[in-house]
Amino acid sequence: MEMVDFRDRLAEGDRADRLLGLALTRIRRAGLLKGSGAQRTRDHRQVVDAIAWKYRTGSPWTA
Secondary structure (H helix, E strand, O other), X not given: OOHHHHHHHHHOOOXXXXXXXXXXXXXXXXXXXXXXXXXXXXXXXXXXXXXXXXXXXXXXXXX
């Protein structure tokens, strides 16, 4: 599967919104997102790289 195919499927319906909501819920439960105050933004590339690695390797999404 190419990234273009993934992006097209994600754009169908409200899948992108549902995926974002699910990701935010899990991030909050893990204590990685605070409710207020300044958020750390400098590590965003590491997060994107980690997600890309998960998709490339097929590694499970468990902690």
